[in-house]
Amino acid sequence: MIGNIVDYIKEYGGETFSERPLCEVDALVLSQFAYLKFEGLIPGPEVNEPSVSVENLTNSPDFDMLFSDVRYEKPNRELYNAMVSSKRFSDMLINCHINIVEKERETQFSATTFILNDGRIFIAFRGTDENIIGWKEDLNMTFMDPIPGQSLAAQYINTVAGKFKGDFYVGGHSKGGNLSVYASMTCSKTIQDRIIHVYSMDGPGFRPELLVKYGYDAIKDRTTKILPHSSLVGMLFENKMIFKVVESNSFGLKQHDPYTWLVRDLKFIEVEGLYRSRSRSDDNINEWICSLNADERKAFIDTLFDVIDGSEVDNTIDLGREWKNSTLKMAKKMKDLDPITREMMTKIIKMLFEIASEKLRRQMKADIEEAKTFLENVKITGKG
Numbered sequence: 001m002i003g004n005i006v007d008y009i010k011e012y013g014g015e016t017f018s019e020r021p022l023c024e025v026d027a028l029v030l031s032q033f034a035y036l037k038f039e040g041l042i043p044g045p046e047v048n049e050p051s052v053s054v055e056n057l058t059n060s061p062d063f064d065m066l067f068s069d070v071r072y073e074k075p076n077r078e079l080y081n082a083m084v085s086s087k088r089f090s091d092m093l094i095n096c097h098i099n100i101v102e103k104e105r106e107t108q109f110s111a112t113t114f115i116l117n118d119g120r121i122f123i124a125f126r127g128t129d130e131n132i133i134g135w136k137e138d139l140n141m142t143f144m145d146p147i148p149g150q151s152l153a154a155q156y157i158n159t160v161a162g163k164f165k166g167d168f169y170v171g172g173h174s175k176g177g178n179l180s181v182y183a184s185m186t187c188s189k190t191i192q193d194r195i196i197h198v199y200s201m202d203g204p205g206f207r208p209e210l211l212v213k214y215g216y217d218a219i220k221d222r223t224t225k226i227l228p229h230s231s232l233v234g235m236l237f238e239n240k241m242i243f244k245v246v247e248s249n250s251f252g253l254k255q256h257d258p259y260t261w262l263v264r265d266l267k268f269i270e271v272e273g274l275y276r277s278r279s280r281s282d283d284n285i286n287e288w289i290c291s292l293n294a295d296e297r298k299a300f301i302d303t304l305f306d307v308i309d310g311s312e313v314d315n316t317i318d319l320g321r322e323w324k325n326s327t328l329k330m331a332k333k334m335k336d337l338d339p340i341t342r343e344m345m346t347k348i349i350k351m352l353f354e355i356a357s358e359k360l361r362r363q364m365k366a367d368i369e370e371a372k373t374f375l376e377n378v379k380i381t382g383k384g
Contacts, residue, residue: 001265004249005029006075006082008263013086017118022169024224025263026088027122027199031173032258033083034112034124036066036076042097042112045159051093051115054084075259091117096160099126100152107148109179111156113164120196121164125153125183127174127203145210146182153179154186161191170198173258177203181223185214198223202256228255229271245271 001011008025017026041060043049057063057080066080067073083089093115100109110126146154161168172180177200184198198219206216216223225243246268250260262269 001263002269003263004259004261005032005263006078006259008266009079009082009086009089012266013082013088016087017116017120021118022116022120022122023266024199024226025266025268027169027171027197027224028173028201028226028258028261028268029079029083029089030114030122030124031127031171031176031199031201032072032076032079033114034110034126034172034176035069035072036080037068037099038066038094038097038112039099041066042094044098045096045113045156045163049095051095053090054080054092054094055090057094058084072257072259088117096156096163098152098156102148105148107152109149109152111153111160111179113160115164120166121160121168123157123160123168123170123180123183125156125170125172125176125179127172127176145207149175149179150182150186153183157183157187158191161187161194167194167196169196171201172199172203173201174203174256177201177225178205179203181206181216181219181225182214184219184223185216192218195219195222200225201258202227226268228261244268247271 001007003011005025005028009029012020040062041057042052057066067076069076083092094112095115096111096113098109098111100107102108108128112124112126114122114124116122157170170180170184171177180198181200181203184192184195200223203225220242227243227245228248229245247262247270248255248260249262250257254260
């Protein structure tokens with residue numbers, strides 16, 4: 001079988017985790033599942049309330065809110081349906097969900113704990129969502145140590161691991177991968193000893209000095225970083241962590257989408273390395289950012305987001321929808337910058353626009369499907 005994570009569940013979801021332990025494909029399944037909007041449906045880490053099973057989520061009157069992330073609405077429904085129909089995931093329990101978005105603190109953080117049917121847990125950190133503030137926090141990594149999301153991740157892993165017994169996994173996609181590694185490096189030693197494995201799925205790396213400062217060597221042999229072969233997000237600040245590269249059925253930044261990663265049987269299809277052009281682009285951005293001191297990095301990121309803020313949108317979907325006006329407004333703000341700064345800023349903004357255009361495409365497709373359903377209902381009922 002060659003397919004994506006949904007196909008994997010349909011093909012191999014008949015085995016429990018007791019029968020076949022968690023693998024890297026399961027880690028991506030759970031990292032993507034953490035993007036669902038569990039707010040109001042799953043208890044938080046500060047309370048001692050019963051966990052909710054994947055199967056019982058369907059009984060909630062707010063069930064459809066799970067899929068309110070328009071970027072992945074259709075594939076997330078397909079993922080959920082495959083999980084709830086499988087022996088492997090249907091009785092998986094969910095608890096300790098937290099979601100924080102604070103523009104003032106430039107913070108976007110979310111985490112969820114999944115209790116597998118072998119008794120072990122998987123702590124999943126959500127990646128950057130549709131909020132522009134999430135991208136600001138990601139880029140704050142260039143000068144801030146730690147960013148608020150990293151501090152919250154370390155607190156979360158200490159709190160949740162204290163509520164459950166036994167060994168556990170940690171993982172996440174995009175920024176969630178970075179948070180997974182950070183939290184695993186900085187959590188208490190007794191909790192760190194219980195970590196089975198850490199999965200960073202196309203997550204940004206760390207400035208070299210931080211890997212030394214936080215003792216990455218203590219978890220290095222238990223950490224797997226996986227990138228698609230045209231990775232950009234996962235190669236930000238990357239130069240020390242070992243990673244494996246997997247095949248995708250898409251191109252460019254669209255490969256950041258976990259649903260494009262190809263699975264053969266029980267493993268990702270691996271390739272030899274990153275595309276050469278993408279690798280050169282990553283090196284150029286990383287080398288330039290690392291050549292700046294902390295104050296210069298902060299000034300650059302603040303200027304970058306002052307330019308983006310000039311577009312007068314607060315999420316990447318609107319950035320794509322209003323791309324003409326956004327581009328003109330940002331161009332005016334950039335005209336007085338020095339050539340090198342303007343060039344690097346243009347590269348990063350181009351990355352945001354590529355992501356925004358993909359999100360907008362998904363939104364338009366969802367809107368068309370909704371309109372078709374509405375018109376079909378009008379046709380059937382004769383109302384309108």
